[in-house]
Amino acid sequence: MKLFLILIRSSWVSGLVSGLLGALSGMANLGLIMLIHRALTDDPSDSQWLPYLFAGACVLVLITQVTAKHLLVQLSQATAARLRYELCTKIIAAPLPTLESVGSHRLLAALIDDVNSITSALSAFPAACANAMVLVCGLVYLATLSVPLAGGTILMASIGVFSFMTGLRFANRHLRQAREDQDEVVKQLRAMIDGIKELKGNNMRCLDFVYDVLLPADTKMRHSLIIGSNIQGFAHSWGRLFLFIGIGLLLFAWPQIATVSTATLTGYVLTILYLTYPLDGILGWLPAMNSASIAVAKIETLGLMIDQPEHQTSLSAPARFRSLEMHGVTYQYDSKDDNCFALGPVDLTLSPGETLFIAGGNGSGKTTLAKLLTGLYVPDAGRVQWNGNDVTDKERADYRQLFSTVFVEGHLFDRLLGIDATPGKLQHWLSILGMEDKVNVQTGRLLTGELSRGQHKRLALLVAALDDRPIFVFDEWAAEQDPGFKDIFYQQILPELHRSGKTVVAITHDDRYFSVASRVLKVADGRLNLVADLQSTPRRAA
Numbered sequence: 007m008k009l010f011l012i013l014i015r016s017s018w019v020s021g022l023v024s025g026l027l028g029a030l031s032g033m034a035n036l037g038l039i040m041l042i043h044r045a046l047t048d049d050p051s052d053s054q055w056l057p058y059l060f061a062g063a064c065v066l067v068l069i070t071q072v073t074a075k076h077l078l079v080q081l082s083q084a085t086a087a088r089l090r091y092e093l094c095t096k097i098i099a100a101p102l103p104t105l106e107s108v109g110s111h112r113l114l115a116a117l118i119d120d121v122n123s124i125t126s127a128l129s130a131f132p133a134a135c136a137n138a139m140v141l142v143c144g145l146v147y148l149a150t151l152s153v154p155l156a157g158g159t160i161l162m163a164s165i166g167v168f169s170f171m172t173g174l175r176f177a178n179r180h181l182r183q184a185r186e187d188q189d190e191v192v193k194q195l196r197a198m199i200d201g202i203k204e205l206k207g208n209n210m211r212c213l214d215f216v217y218d219v220l221l222p223a224d225t226k227m228r229h230s231l232i233i234g235s236n237i238q239g240f241a242h243s244w245g246r247l248f249l250f251i252g253i254g255l256l257l258f259a260w261p262q263i264a265t266v267s268t269a270t271l272t273g274y275v276l277t278i279l280y281l282t283y284p285l286d287g288i289l290g291w292l293p294a295m296n297s298a299s300i301a302v303a304k305i306e307t308l309g310l311m312i313d314q315p316e317h318q319t320s321l322s323a324p325a326r327f328r329s330l331e332m333h334g335v336t337y338q339y340d341s342k343d344d345n346c347f348a349l350g351p352v353d354l355t356l357s358p359g360e361t362l363f364i365a366g367g368n369g370s371g372k373t374t375l376a377k378l379l380t381g382l383y384v385p386d387a388g389r390v391q392w393n394g395n396d397v398t399d400k401e402r403a404d405y406r407q408l409f410s411t412v413f414v415e416g417h418l419f420d421r422l423l424g425i426d427a428t429p430g431k432l433q434h435w436l437s438i439l440g441m442e443d444k445v446n447v448q449t450g451r452l453l454t455g456e457l458s459r460g461q462h463k464r465l466a467l468l469v470a471a472l473d474d475r476p477i478f479v480f481d482e483w484a485a486e487q488d489p490g491f492k493d494i495f496y497q498q499i500l501p502e503l504h505r506s507g508k509t510v511v512a513i514t515h516d517d518r519y520f521s522v523a524s525r526v527l528k529v530a531d532g533r534l535n536l537v538a539d540l541q542s543t544p545r546r547a548a
């Protein structure tokens with residue numbers, strides 16, 4: 007039912023028209039059978055007009071089927087695009103911790119597999135309408151031949167469909183489980199692609215991964231899928247069998263009970279045999295509908311999980327930055343593990359133009375702090391103040407626009423997006439970063455395919471510099487740079503940002519360059535401590 011609501015929401019006119027056209031093609035199909043019956047049983051002198059009617063019905067079948075399919079292909083693709091768009095909008099609007107806990111594998115499986123299941127079920131909709139119409143008209147035609155026989159056929163078909171639906175309900179339990187298991191398979195397939203270097207470098211690891219991780223996940227999914235599909239297949243055959251039982255009773259039992267003319271019996275058997283095709287078509291379509299319903303439920307569950315949209319930002323330029331303060335900010339990851347990491351309470355003040363370095367051991371909480379500072383995480387307690395005002399849910403999206411960021415695992419889009427930099431500025435940063443050959447200045451395309459890790463970071467810095475926000479946050483940017491480029495970063499780039507009035511927060515382990523900063527803070531066990539206040543001393547590189 008929800009599937010049809012999705013279809014109707016996309017375009018109820020196209021849905022209705024394609025359904026009606028499908029039904030019309032079904033009637034024309036049945037018209038062909040009636041004409042064949044007439045041609046077989048009527049006197050030839052009475053049926054001179056039959057060839058013309060037959061040709062007309064053929065043309066009608068062709069036109070209605072092609073038009074209905076054309077409309078439905080467009081509609082189902084529009085529905086798929088709409089579903090994907092809605093899901094993408096929800097993903098973009100959802101808070102980062104929610105997305106991190108859902109996991110990218112689940113989001114991808116919903117965006118690709120579930121949407122495809124829905125599209126393929128919808129694409130078969132005109133054929134299902136045509137089949138339903140053939141069935142209905144066929145039963146009416148049977149009723150004109152003999153009412154009791156039509157009643158018997160309806161009874162047998164109803165038993166068949168009911169048995170099939172009952173089987174489908176049993177199958178559903180396993181098919182739903184298979185869909186859940188599919189998330190794990192997608193997760194492991196992603197792990198295989200991401201970890202291909204680690205797998206290639208260790209044959210034992212590769213074997214362990216394939217036999218202990220990937221295959222068991224796949225087998226679990228396959229097991230549920232096979233049981234579900236077997237039950238479905240059995241229900242399909244069982245449902246279909248009832249129609250043949252009906253034909254058997256008609257042929258062998260009915261003539262014993264009542265007198266039936268050969269013409270009626272021929273017309274009857276011919277029509278019923280013909281009706282097995284549309285019935286088969288509908289029974290064959292129901293599993294696809296079933297998978298689509300499971301996919302709709304999955305998308306809904308996922309949608310509910312991520313449906314906590316944040317307030318959206320205005321598209322105007324980022325607001326001015328005069329001060330930023332964190333007071334007693336704490337944050338704890340939402341994890342099943344009781345010992346999950348907790349940061350804070352953290353107190354921190356940032357002023358325009360200052361360069362702040364944050365140091366600290368692995369896992370001490372530096373990146374978590376940077377995510378809190380940049381508004382990607384919401385503090386559990388404490389306040390973040392921007393220009394003297396509390397940052398609440400309403401302002402958070404606007405607040406995030408204050409920052410140009412380069413995170414450790416940051417993503418590079420293959421083109422400059424949302425950036426309105428002059429060619430001169432682009433050239434300036436390209437030459438500082440030594441990346442002239444990696445960007446097409448005319449099109450703004452970034453050649454992200456063949457980059458080393460260091461080059462990847464340099465392009466990310468280029469994007470951040472062109473973003474040109476008041477505060478720059480670098481998470482271990484220089485960690486993957488050669489010594490020469492480390493020097494350029496600390497002695498040329500950071501001072502240039504400082505001269506242009508930018509505030510810089512750099513997470514770094516490069517204590518050689520600490521003198522570049524105005525303040526150095528250290529994070530240890532989730533707490534922030536001042537290491538050095540160099541504001542009064544002259545800024546120089548080590």
Ligand SMILES: Nc1ncnc2c1ncn2[C@@H]1O[C@H](COP(=O)(O)OP(=O)(O)OP(=O)(O)O)[C@@H](O)[C@H]1O
Pocket residue numbers: 106339340341346347366367368369370371372373374375
């Ligand atoms: N999404 C998450 N869910 C649960 N725990 C997390 C998550 N991300 C990080 N952690 C935990 O929080 C702690 C701090 O992580 P964080 O990334 O902030 O450390 P870090 O100081 O930046 O470390 P490094 O120098 O190694 O990058 C770690 O113990 C990590 O395991």
